[in-house]
Amino acid sequence: MATINDATVSVRRNTAAPTRPVVIIGAGIQGCATAFFLSQRGQSVIVLDKDHVGRHASGVNAGGVRRLGRDINEIPLSLVAMDWWHQINQLLDIEDGFHQQFYVKVALDDAGANLAGSRIQQLEKAGFKHEKWVEPEQLHRRIPHLTKSIIGGVLVEGDGWALPWRITRAFYEQAVKLGAEFRTPVSVQSVDYVGDHWQVTTNVGKLEADNVVNCAGAWGAQIAKMVGDDMPVEAHAPMLVVTDRQPLFLDAVIGVMGGTLSLKQLDNGSMVIGGGMRGVADPDQNKTQLTPVGLSKFVMTAGRVFSHLRDVSILRAWAGIEGYTADNLPFIGRGSQPGIIHGFGFSAHGFQLGPGVGEVLADLVMARQPRVDISPFAPQRFSKLS
Template identity: 80%
Template sequence: MGPAATRPVVIIGAGIQGCATAFFLSQRGQPVIVVDKDHVGRHASGVNAGGVRRLGRDIAEIPLSVAAMDWWNQIDQLLDIDKGFHRQFYVKVALDDAGADLASRRIQQLHKAGFQHETWVDRDQLLCRIPHLTKSVLGGVLVEGDGWALPWKITRAFHDKAVALGAEFRTPVTVTSIDRSGEHWQVTTDAGMIETDIVVNCAGAWGGRIARMTGDVLPIEAHAPMLVIT
């Protein structure tokens, strides 16, 4: 984006993506309206494992995840919170030769692409870090500096800072249609219509539905991973 537009940017979705986008735009003096059919952080952004990682990312995601880690390392100062990010490490364990070979090829692929953050650690190094792992482990791929955060805390902090900078949140408000009107967009909701130059789709699992309103195709599938709390 260039200089701040006069019409507010409309962000659809008040999860961490929507709240963070609202915050950074508001920092630049851009008027922002965020709409969400529920409440701030109501869905995945409020109840997830809180992992903050570069490990195992698709190669196309890595530049963004590396850049994002710079923000995570200063998140307390950015959002005026305490212990927003717990910096530790992430590891993907190799239990057999096939896993070790896969790890080796992955590290080589990243190195060729110019990324050095994933490294191999052998059995002894791994057991020193995580003593309760099975002794039959061969090693693993490690990323120092990855860690975790409390999802609701971070999402809410982005929301609060965005509001303090002038962002407007309208919840619960459902978007019913998005139509082109000359050079602008008309975002129709069950609480009225908003005219904007820019619509940002941060609707998460509902992003495909929002995209279809503009004529775009955004294939999204929901997959539920397993989470074990110990």
Template identity: 55%
Template sequence: MTPQHHKDRVIIIGGGIQGCAAAYFLAKRGQTVTLLEKDNIARHASGVNAGGVRRLGRDLAEIPLSLAAMDIWNHLSDEIGDAAMAFHPSFYVKVAIDEPGHIAGMARAEALQQAGFQHEVWLDETEIRKRIPCLARNISAKNMAGGEISGGLVVEGDGWAIPWRIVRGFADAAVRNGATITEHCHVESLKRQNNMWQIHTNAGDFEADIVVNCAGAWAADLARQSGEPDLPLTAYAPMLAVTERRPQILNAVMGILGHTLSLKQLDTGQFVIGGGVRADADIHQNEAGLSIPELATSMYRAAQLFPDIAHAKIIRCWSGIEGYMPDNLPVIGRGNQDGLVHGFGFSAHGFQLGPAVGEALADLVMGQQPRTSLAAFSPQRFSA
């Protein structure tokens, strides 16, 4: 069989949220774009994450991008149609259960005010309890140093989404606007020749003016192969658990200041529990590990906030392969070589950013000014 040979202006590698959102924004602006995905759309981190649409607690450098993303989330049906119904805005709260958490929360609220950001506010205990009446009174147990809830940081309008539906929504919207998406297409080599990228895959050869590297935890391998300097990307497997259905008691997404926890209750009544707990990942075998003892620490914390959770059966645990950078900030920017743009390394908090990252990657491809500065995310920051 003669290998297929395709020619495009832009090839995106990776069908996670970043790649699909970039494909959508490029296609919407009339670019000829093909996305190549080695497995299925949303097969990895983007489809199996906790779906937290969270501005709360972002690194200061990431806040403008996160706010830009929220603008898109708030009008998502204009971009991806009915799939946007998979986003459930509510509010996000991180409560203080001990003195270090209280001090850190107050300091954070103050620092953000001083930096001119209004979205994170400190609410006292009475306000928090008014909004979440089922919250436990006395929090002191295994794995918890605390006692009483003394208040918390809140962001109105943050919430959660069913992640794979959102990613699929961007992919479908990209196709409606003229993009081509090819699944089960593994990019095996990538080289720049005669001012074009030559892309060799298991499903034929491709040629493009510009390559956008949205290959998640696999992205540094691709970058290296294309001749870029080494980028310090490490793969891990953040973990989650989901319970059986329980009566509705939680209308927010919750965390604890100074302790790792992410907790939400879906509209089915099920609790999704995780946040910050991770196992090993093997990118070559496509394998994400699971450590039940580690994950149990999140379950204990969740059950201390809401004693009912202690009675809820865990029905499934899982993890996904995610790429982390040493400074926990993503890599978003032009590579050293002509026609190469990177968008990866989201360090377990890239889902909420996705819509704005897709838009920014489209800007970079088209030589336009992104709506927020990407300086903190420069791929070159590690070689300086």
């Protein structure tokens, strides 16, 4: 893969503004999807990553593609993203990119069922009808292995899962085909406004840009600080386990109402189990540490939903580094200075949003009005409070 040499790179193109290549910092799903949409629209793009494409959260996540259970402010963006997921094969020229199934959060007890009831009421009031209560008989018919004590659930048809590394890579490959340049490993060290443009200084040289898009994930706050934006994120390390192969029994993704579980079965029979339990993140060293107690909780919760999984063997466990904001909503929007656009802090649910985020960030670069309201994700929302 190409790296930049010591010279200042300034490529001017005969396109409407922006005139210099858009510089995107971060080659996770958000950076790759943004590069894809910008390239599709004829913009020249350079993506920089201190490691490599999909090295962090975007390559190692649970692959859950769900509208279910989203913060109400995030639903419009999630719906736009889902439209892209339902045509992801054509969009990215791949096969079987998205395993369309259904996603259900089961109620283990009355507390779970009550939560489900108020959630559906809240959504209906806001005009959203995609989440539906499903009665226990129907649920057990659709998922015969569910423990008999489950008393219903909230379900979204058409949600599902995808292989995270594969999709991130597919956005990258298509962006490259459309002319985007990726330079790795290249670490951004500072971003300064010089005269009439931005100068992005890396460990191997400088680039000039009119627009800089910050898709730096758990490191996004560091990039924001370089351009004078105070956008706090905390780095955490959500964990996942993969089990030994089980006979195929599940064609849905399972969560728990009021609890933390995400459970799916891959085509080879292995179960991928996650949901909320965190290890220790060390973003400065690119390292994570797993906590065994958390890992065993996954399997215990899985066993409450499917009793035959109580004795399942964990084959492999891992964690990824993810940036969390104080309200668990991402930062998506313009920075305080012209030409700076932020898209980070996805708080462990940004994979599904990826195609929608890519579209929105491309709109912002091109001074177009995104088709969804992004005001809940305002980069300035915490600095206003202080």
